[in-house]
Amino acid sequence: MIKLVDLHKSFNNLKVLDGINLEINKGEIIVIIGRSGGGKSVLLKHIIGLIRPDAGHVFIDDIDITRLKEKDIYKIRRRFGMLFQDAALFDSMTVGQNIAFPLAEHTDLSKREIAEIVAGKLADVGLSGIEDKYPSELSGGMKKRVGLARAIALDPEIILFDEPTTGLDPIMTAAIDELILGIQRRLNLTCVVISHDIQSTFKIANKIAMLYEGKITETGDPESFRNSENPIVQGFLQGIPEDKIISS
Amino acid sequence: MRRFLFTIGHKTLSAINQMGDMTIMLISAFSWAFIPPMRIRNIFKQMEFIGVKSIFIVILTGLFTGGVLALQSYYAFRKFGGESLLGATVALSMTRELGPVLTALMVTGRAGSAIAAELGTMRVTEQIDALAVMAINPVKYLVVPRIIAGILVVPILTVIDDFVGIVGGYIVGVWLLKINPGIFMAKMIEMVELSDIFNGLFKSVCFGLLLTLIGCYKGYHTRGGAEGVGRATTEAVVVSSVSILVGDYILTSLLF
Ligand SMILES: Nc1ncnc2c1ncn2[C@@H]1O[C@H](COP(=O)(O)OP(=O)(O)O)[C@@H](O)[C@H]1O
Ligand SMILES: [Mg+2]
Numbered sequence: 436m437i438k439l440v441d442l443h444k445s446f447n448n449l450k451v452l453d454g455i456n457l458e459i460n461k462g463e464i465i466v467i468i469g470r471s472g473g474g475k476s477v478l479l480k481h482i483i484g485l486i487r488p489d490a491g492h493v494f495i496d497d498i499d500i501t502r503l504k505e506k507d508i509y510k511i512r513r514r515f516g517m518l519f520q521d522a523a524l525f526d527s528m529t530v531g532q533n534i535a536f537p538l539a540e541h542t543d544l545s546k547r548e549i550a551e552i553v554a555g556k557l558a559d560v561g562l563s564g565i566e567d568k569y570p571s572e573l574s575g576g577m578k579k580r581v582g583l584a585r586a587i588a589l590d591p592e593i594i595l596f597d598e599p600t601t602g603l604d605p606i607m608t609a610a611i612d613e614l615i616l617g618i619q620r621r622l623n624l625t626c627v628v629i630s631h632d633i634q635s636t637f638k639i640a641n642k643i644a645m646l647y648e649g650k651i652t653e654t655g656d657p658e659s660f661r662n663s664e665n666p667i668v669q670g671f672l673q674g675i676p677e678d679k680i681i682s683s
Numbered sequence: 684m685r686r687f688l689f690t691i692g693h694k695t696l697s698a699i700n701q702m703g704d705m706t707i708m709l710i711s712a713f714s715w716a717f718i719p720p721m722r723i724r725n726i727f728k729q730m731e732f733i734g735v736k737s738i739f740i741v742i743l744t745g746l747f748t749g750g751v752l753a754l755q756s757y758y759a760f761r762k763f764g765g766e767s768l769l770g771a772t773v774a775l776s777m778t779r780e781l782g783p784v785l786t787a788l789m790v791t792g793r794a795g796s797a798i799a800a801e802l803g804t805m806r807v808t809e810q811i812d813a814l815a816v817m818a819i820n821p822v823k824y825l826v827v828p829r830i831i832a833g834i835l836v837v838p839i840l841t842v843i844d845d846f847v848g849i850v851g852g853y854i855v856g857v858w859l860l861k862i863n864p865g866i867f868m869a870k871m872i873e874m875v876e877l878s879d880i881f882n883g884l885f886k887s888v889c890f891g892l893l894l895t896l897i898g899c900y901k902g903y904h905t906r907g908g909a910e911g912v913g914r915a916t917t918e919a920v921v922v923s924s925v926s927i928l929v930g931d932y933i934l935t936s937l938l939f
Contacts, residue, residue, distance in 0.1 A: 526810075
């Protein structure tokens with residue numbers, strides 16, 4: 436369903452992606468792991484066309500979005516939802532208006548119908564009745580859940596999660612993991628999750644890919660990942676600093 | 684020395700680069716401006732933000748500018764007995780130069796900086812990316828209403844500033860310096876032409892475009908967290924102010 440082919444991207448001489456190849460199938464949860472600042476967010480933004488690569492291709496169902504014009508990319512994006520690292524809620528709008536926003540922009544639904552959907556999506560993420568609060572009044576975990584409600588407002592096929600559990604306490608982390616699993620099963624979504632949280636990763640992933648030095652060094656199911664002989668993978672899983680892996 | 688030249692070259696290139704990027708943003712905003720939906724409500728919201736909230740500060744600066752202009756001119760004119768020209772001098776200076784320029788500078792300080800800060804915050808918290816992900820063009824949604832509001836509101840504020848400036852000149856000239864009110868007004872009406880006022884307003888349209896475009900550009904391309912937002916805000920004010928003053932010289936030499 437999603438296929439990345441030999442993706443390259445640099446920012447002012449800083450090589451961030453250096454030949455990414457990755458295939459993501461329909462209905463699976465793939466977790467991409469890697470160190471902070473390693474280019475995970477940049478990789479995710481390529482999938483949805485927010486960043487254009489210097490070279491390489493991004494195929495969404497055989498359409499190469501790197502070749503599309505801005506307007507045509509917008510059509511493809513309607514099939515996506517994205518949860519940003521800090522939720523990226525519009526802070527000039529209430530929670531209800533945030534979730535209603537994509538519906539009001541892209542559908543002809545009446546105000547009443549939209550309000551019903553908003554209430555339903557909030558219930559989906561376990562936050563019924565907070566429509567009139569502003570994002571600044573919410574905790575980090577609540578913001579992420581509202582961000583998720585907004586991401587699923589238009590019933591997308593694919594959801595991208597940028598570090599959904601970073602910065603949350605263990606209980607909220609577990610709650611978000613459950614939420615991702617629940618929503619994925621119920622709506623049969625394809626999920627691309629970025630994480631450096633190893634526990635969450637093994638809990639939700641069908642497939643794991645590790646990003647290292649701008650390349651995918653390893654992909655596989657969680658079991659094969661745990662047993663991987665790749666020192667970089669083992670180093671990351673066990674939390675060994677990088678310089679020690681290289682020297683050993 | 685080589686390092687020095689290198690720095691100069693680098694700065695120049697980066698300035699030219701930014702001008703190019705800004706032109707691209709302007710063209711993109713222009714082409715999106717005519718594609719529905721028009722988002723009239725957004726435009727009104729921005730007009731209120733840029734305009735209504737700047738009125739007080741514009742009145743204040745206008746009043747004192749006109750006043751000090753009258754005071755200064757009076758001491759100069761008295762030397763050769765030209766006090767009767769005071770009204771005309773104040774009115775001409777206000778409508779042709781000071782009204783448009785000072786209004787634009789005040790709006791830059793108040794609204795241009797706020798635009799850069801708001802868009803900058805939206806950029807670093809990924810709200811701008813979120814718009815794009817929801818298939819809403821951020822230039823159309825955020826930049827277009829602000830530029831249109833700037834083009835519409837800054838001239839209106841300039842008219843207010845011109846008027847209040849003349850009132851300030853009148854207060855100082857007639858009430859404090861005891862110039863004959865009839866002469867003050869008669870000379871003013873005789874010497875100020877409609878074209879002075881219109882050229883001044885044309886300037887203010889250009890400044891309104893300039894300061895909102897620069898504010899949007901600096902905010903839109905913010906990088907580096909809260910610190911980056913602060914930097915973008917400062918840069919927006921500095922670049923806008925300099926552009927307004929340089930632009931004023933260019934426009935004056937072309938128009939008058
Ligand atoms: N728009 C951009 N312009 C310049 N550099 C960028 C941009 N976006 C990301 N980077 C740089 O790319 C690198 C990878 O960033 P990112 O993908 O956010 O890392 P992470 O894996 O933590 O998500 C960082 O060094 C970052 O500074
Ligand atoms: Mg990131």
